[in-house]
Amino acid sequence: MTCLVVIGLGLIGGSIAKKCRELKLFNKVIGIDNNQDVGKIALNCGAIDEFSLNLSICVQADVIIVATPVMVINKIFTQLSKLPIDAIISDVGSVKQSVITSAKVLDNQFSNFVPAHPIAGSEQSGITAADSNLFINHQVIITPTKDTDNKACNFIADLWRKLGAQVAIMDAKNHDQILAATSHLPHLLAFTLVDCLAKNDESLQIFNYAAGGFRDFTRIAGSDSKMWHDIFLTNKEQLLNVLDGFTYNLHEFKQAIINEDSNFLIEHLNNAQGARKYFAEILAQRNKQ
Amino acid sequence: MTCLVVIGLGLIGGSIAKKCRELKLFNKVIGIDNNQDVGKIALNCGAIDEFSLNLSICVQADVIIVATPVMVINKIFTQLSKLPIDAIISDVGSVKQSVITSAKVLDNQFSNFVPAHPIAGSEQSGITAADSNLFINHQVIITPTKDTDNKACNFIADLWRKLGAQVAIMDAKNHDQILAATSHLPHLLAFTLVDCLAKNDESLQIFNYAAGGFRDFTRIAGSDSKMWHDIFLTNKEQLLNVLDGFTYNLHEFKQAIINEDSNFLIEHLNNAQGARKYFAEILAQRNKQ
Numbered sequence: 001m002t003c004l005v006v007i008g009l010g011l012i013g014g015s016i017a018k019k020c021r022e023l024k025l026f027n028k029v030i031g032i033d034n035n036q037d038v039g040k041i042a043l044n045c046g047a048i049d050e051f052s053l054n055l056s057i058c059v060q061a062d063v064i065i066v067a068t069p070v071m072v073i074n075k076i077f078t079q080l081s082k083l084p085i086d087a088i089i090s091d092v093g094s095v096k097q098s099v100i101t102s103a104k105v106l107d108n109q110f111s112n113f114v115p116a117h118p119i120a121g122s123e124q125s126g127i128t129a130a131d132s133n134l135f136i137n138h139q140v141i142i143t144p145t146k147d148t149d150n151k152a153c154n155f156i157a158d159l160w161r162k163l164g165a166q167v168a169i170m171d172a173k174n175h176d177q178i179l180a181a182t183s184h185l186p187h188l189l190a191f192t193l194v195d196c197l198a199k200n201d202e203s204l205q206i207f208n209y210a211a212g213g214f215r216d217f218t219r220i221a222g223s224d225s226k227m228w229h230d231i232f233l234t235n236k237e238q239l240l241n242v243l244d245g246f247t248y249n250l251h252e253f254k255q256a257i258i259n260e261d262s263n264f265l266i267e268h269l270n271n272a273q274g275a276r277k278y279f280a281e282i283l284a285q286r287n288k289q
Numbered sequence: 290m291t292c293l294v295v296i297g298l299g300l301i302g303g304s305i306a307k308k309c310r311e312l313k314l315f316n317k318v319i320g321i322d323n324n325q326d327v328g329k330i331a332l333n334c335g336a337i338d339e340f341s342l343n344l345s346i347c348v349q350a351d352v353i354i355v356a357t358p359v360m361v362i363n364k365i366f367t368q369l370s371k372l373p374i375d376a377i378i379s380d381v382g383s384v385k386q387s388v389i390t391s392a393k394v395l396d397n398q399f400s401n402f403v404p405a406h407p408i409a410g411s412e413q414s415g416i417t418a419a420d421s422n423l424f425i426n427h428q429v430i431i432t433p434t435k436d437t438d439n440k441a442c443n444f445i446a447d448l449w450r451k452l453g454a455q456v457a458i459m460d461a462k463n464h465d466q467i468l469a470a471t472s473h474l475p476h477l478l479a480f481t482l483v484d485c486l487a488k489n490d491e492s493l494q495i496f497n498y499a500a501g502g503f504r505d506f507t508r509i510a511g512s513d514s515k516m517w518h519d520i521f522l523t524n525k526e527q528l529l530n531v532l533d534g535f536t537y538n539l540h541e542f543k544q545a546i547i548n549e550d551s552n553f554l555i556e557h558l559n560n561a562q563g564a565r566k567y568f569a570e571i572l573a574q575r576n577k578q
Contacts, residue, residue: 119500141498181486182498183502186482188539193538198563207471213410213509215569217479218565221564229554233546250477250536266514269514272479272483274487275484276507279483
């Protein structure tokens with residue numbers, strides 16, 4: 001395999017390109033972005049060998065990784081479908097069903113498309129945050145369809161393992177349900193809370209007296225807004241589903257507070273505390289691997 | 290001032306006692322707790338000079354700091370009011386109006402009561418987590434009433450400064466409103482989310498594929514459940530008030546997702562992202578001081 005093209009040089013795309021160059025996994029790493037300045041930074045920091053504003057350079061590619069916000073991936077697939085491409089195509093989108101649907105435009109290249117999602121974001125964004133060690137000990141979920149070529153799938157899985165990640169294979173719908181719960185809903189809640197408090201007349205005082213708990217809880221509200229807009233809209237069904245469950249639970253807690261129902265509160269607070277400790281153990285074990 | 294009594298040897302009480310001993314601010318530091326084992330640990334780790342299960346030892350005190358969960362403070366004030374005490378009394382409760390109301394039982398000692406709240410918790414709890422540097426660069430809010438003795442208030446403010454904290458003076462109602470927004474609501478949301486996900490049929494998979502964003506967002510759901518039960522119930526009015534604002538905002542976000550209202554989403558996500566960055570700057574400046 002000789003030529004990798006990464007489309008979209010943000011945190012994830014930039015980090016993939018950087019690590020692939022460091023490890024010399026390809027003869028050439030080409031970066032594409034709609035922002036020339038981003039290209040200059042990517043060249044300067046050694047993330048890519050060559051930069052282009054134009055998708056037509058993809059005809060050189062053996063492997064293409066699309067690393068743009070989810071709703072931009074649609075448009076890129078349409079453009080790629082018009083080029084004479086013979087490459088393994090993959091993506092890094094946080095929502096998988098909608099990406100797979102839009103990949104169908106690739107037509108006879110669809111079997112070479114391997115849907116993938118590295119669970120390794122951060123509230124930082126952009127090429128300046130690119131970090132070649134970003135994926136070490138992080139998980140990448142690959143969600144092949146029944147049409148996905150096995151060799152292409154294995155190639156992408158191996159590539160992620162070389163970047164330090166642990167690979168899991170999963171059905172796209174299952175992926176979207178799980179990510180709605182663990183990532184998309186928490187982001188929605190953090191964005192909603194910070195937006196709500198910022199509108200408060202006392203917002204200055206509020207931020208002034210907030211401490212570590214608030215800092216951690218709201219860290220993800222500093223994330224890229226275009227990226228999260230796209231995720232909320234493309235994973236709408238699963239997100240609304242898990243949001244309804246949360247809203248019901250929140251209503252129950254509210255009623256328990258109104259009624260001063262200590263038994264309910266202690267039971268459910270203990271339940272949450274126990275589950276959070278269990279989760280911390282899972283994370284600690286994973287980091288040891 | 291010669292004798293400090295700390296009632297309740299948890300994370301906060303233990304950390305206060307430890308630092309006061311390290312700095313030799315008192316001739317003697319006595320710890321009271323309803324758990325003998327906690328007393329042994331506090332003696333072994335050098336947090337206290339002497340341990341007692343019995344509040345009557347408070348007659349020796351020049352300064353008493355009550356560091357139990359908020360709803361226990363009520364009972365302690367009632368017991369203290371029956372003892373011949375001549376001391377400055379303070380507390381560390383996360384809710385101030387309810388503590389002040391229950392302190393009125395102290396009667397002619399009420400003017401010696403200085404309500405205080407160090408904003409320096411953690412999801413860790415108990416004497417084993419006690420840390421003499423816990424308060425450095427953290428804020429302590431003191432909420433004196435019109436009856437509070439000036440000298441007592443200044444003494445407690447100075448004591449906190451010696452422990453490394455920054456002291457702010459504020460009205461108790463204002464304190465309870467601000468803390469409802471920055472601390473009590475985020476804790477309620479984190480507990481609710483983790484409780485909700487733990488009940489999900491796919492909870493094992495959910496926790497397995499969760500990453501750093503989820504870890505930070507839910508860290509506070511690992512906090513002490515008895516302590517948070519008490520906070521939710523004693524700051525009920527302010528908490529329900531800020532919860533209503535949040536619920537309204539969340540409903541607006543939900544409608545925008547249903548209607549695919551990109552303008553609303555981008556505006557409010559940008560607003561939250563900007564406010565979160567502003568908050569991060571405040572925190573960074575404070576840590577430089």
